[in-house]
Amino acid sequence: MRLLPLALVSSALLSPALLIVGTTAPAAPRRWLAGDAHVHSQWSPGYDRAxxxxxxxxxxxxxxxxPKNAAMARAHGLSWMVTTDHGGPTHSRLNRDEAYPELLQSRTAVPDLLQFYGMELNMPAMxxxxxxxxxxxxxxxxxxxxxxRFDAADAWPADPSRGTAAARQAALAFLASLPRLPLVFANHPSRSATGLRQYGLDEPAELRDNNxxxxxxxxxxxxxxxxxxxxxxxxxSPRRDASGALTGFRGGYSRPGAHTLGGFDQMTAIVGGLWDTMLAEGRRFWVVAASDSHVHFDETTRQGSDFWPGEFHKTYVLARKDYADVLExxxxxxxxxxxxxxxxxxxVTARAGRSMAGIGxxxxxxxxxxxxxxxxxxxxAGPNFGGRTPSVARIDVIVGDMTGPAADPTADRAPRTRVVARLTAKDWKCKGETCSLATRLPASPYSQYVRVRGTSTTDDEPAMDTAGENPWDDLWFYANPVFIDRGVIAPPAASATTAFRVPAHTHP
Structure with missing residues (x-):
């Protein structure tokens, strides 16, 4: 991959709304709106099971x-958020009669924040x-x-049929039949994993089947x-247990050998991993980030594990500031x-002749x-909410060949996906806070996708996170891909035979 003259980057500096193929600039241009798709409120309760x-x-x-969550989301730079309380058939009445009226109050109290109604669904069998x-x-x-009808938890009396694959399939069929389609994302999908490529409650075959x-x-x-x-x-400071040993893992991914990688789930963080297999099949299957806020880490009433919505993770959506366009x-x-x-x-704009497209x-x-x-x-240029002023140390350009539907629904390796360039500050030019660069992908006869990620570290690949780690020391961003349709699918490559090697941290 070779870098191109910076003059060719000018299109990337236009309003992003102009970079979507087949559209014209809307009257109200789209812009990047930060949000959080996974926020809990007091209506995620505990239970007295006596x-x-x-x-x-x-x-x-x-x-x-x-309203407290909404105020903190707005204070930390968010334009939208989704309230996602834990649920179930019994809880559904609480959600309808108590939580929803409070959401309406919150929309009035914090009118500058788009506040979606949602929940953290206990997906049957997942x-x-x-x-x-x-x-x-x-x-x-x-x-x-x-x-x-469909949440797998909280039934009284207990109903084991709610936790079956058949129930999951029925739930998806119902969701797909609604006149206004909802959206569903798998949360912390590898938190139950027992190692790299050793998945738990969310298996690759289930993700494929659902999609x-x-x-x-x-x-x-x-x-x-x-x-x-x-x-x-x-x-x-680093969290320690009663014996003084470091404790607490980013994301709550506490199982040995299965922690997050640079704060991200292994399905996303491993190049050529599960996410890339989905993209290589041509699936429009995206990644988001969230706070999963329950209790803030500095809460005095009890120890929490969370940042406020927008304090650390943000999901940016290119949209006009209205509910329909953010959802789209x-x-x-x-x-x-x-x-x-x-x-x-x-x-991120890919171009060949007069055809071009941006992220997604x-x-x-x-x-x-x-x-x-x-x-x-x-x-x-200013400090983040951790009091740091991080800079992008490197951007990776990742390309995958399109190989069509996987013959094996359990596949979690995309051998034809690779990092084609690791670019540093010497490769881009900055004007104020805006930096730009351009490059050309290696020639290919096949349809492909290209995606980028970046980091504040010098780790070639995201390192596995350790107990008591300070997340502000290890920052990454991930963009969803741009697809390149050449009308030709690549032949299957030999399966990867070597395990992903987790690098050591190069930051404090």
């Missing part, structure tokens, strides 16, 4: 009222999933029907899980995720035709 049925204990799991309901007059009733059954609904995974302050004590942006993959405000804007889009090229990629990003 009673029959169990008694809800408001605030026992997540602590804060929805782990937690974010469910986002489109904003409409019937949003309360739609969520009540979904939660009461196949409801491709416009089941749209991706939480690549950047919340609970990123799990290793911090209230004063921000999430569905169409006009999204990048970032930790610690490492960047606040990003443009698709462009056309002939076999062997050169594809130029322009990248521009904003590296904020």
């Amino acid at each position: 009673t029959s049925p169990p008694t809800y204990l408001r605030g026992a799991d997540a602590l804060y009222p929805t 782990d937690h999933h974010t469910l986002i309901v489109p904003r409409a007059a019937d949003e309360r009733d739609v969520l009540y029907e979904i939660e009461s 196949t059954r409801a491709p416009q609904v089941y749209r991706g995974l939480e690549g950047g899980p919340g609970h990123q302050a799990s290793g911090l004590a209230r004063d921000g 942006g999430l569905r169409e993959g006009r999204v990048f995720t970032v930790a610690g405000d490492l960047i606040s804007e990003l443009s 889009g698709t462009m056309k090229a002939k076999p062997g035709q050169a594809v130029e990629v322009a990248i521009a990003f904003r590296d904020p």
Whole structure:
């Protein structure tokens, strides 16, 4: 891959709304809006199971009222968020009668924040999933029907049939039948894993099956899980147990050998891993990041593991500031995720002749035709909410060949995906906070996708996180891909035979 003259980057500095193939600039241009798709309120309760049925204990799991979450989200730079309380058929009445009225109050109290109604669905036979309901007059009733009929937890009396694969399939069929389609993302998908490529509650075959059954609904995974302050004590120092040993892992990924990698889930962080297999099949399957906020890490009433919405992780969506366009942006993959405000804007534009596309889009090229990629990003000059002023140390350009549907639904390796360039500050030019560069992809006869990631570190690959780690020392961003349609699918490559090697940290 060779770098191109900076003059060719000019298109990346235009309004991102102009970079979407087949559209014209809308009257109100789209811009990057930061948000959080996974926030809990006091309506994620605990239970007194000594009673029959169990008694809800408001605030026992997540602590804060929805207006408090909304105010903190806005204070930390967010334009939108989704309330995603834990649910179940019994809880559905609490959600309808108590939580929803509080959401309406919150929308009035913090009108400058788009506040979606949703929940953290206990997906039958799988782990937690974010469910986002489109904003409409019937949003309360739609969520009540979904939660009461399909959530796998909280039934009284217990109903084992709710936790089956058949129940999952029925839930997806119902979601896909709704006149206004919701969105679903798998949350912390490898938190139950026992090692790298040793998955737990969310298996590759299940992710594929869900996306196949409801491709416009089941749209991706939480690549950047919340609970990123799990290793911090209230004063921000490393958390220690009673014996003085370091404790607490980013994301709550506490199983040995299966921690997050640079704060991101292994399905996202490993090049040629599970996410790349989905993209190589041509699936529009996106990654988001979230706070999973329950209790802030400096809370005095009890020790928390979380940052406020927007304090550390942000999901940026290219959209106009209205509910419908933000939801469409999430569905169409006009999204990048970032930790610690490492960047606040990003443009990745692929071009061949007169065809071009930006993040989440698709462009056309002939076999062997050169594809130029322009990248521009904003590296904020001021401190982030950790009091740091990080800079982008490197950007990786990652390319994968399109290989079509996987013959093996359990596949989690994409051998034809690779890092084609590792670019540093010497490769880009900056004007104020905006930096830009351009490059040309290696010639290929095949349809491909290109995606970029960046980091504040000098780690070639994201290192596995350690107990008591300070997340502010290890920041990454991930952009969703641009697809390059050449009309030719690559032949399957030999399966990867070597294990992913986890590098050591090169930062404190």
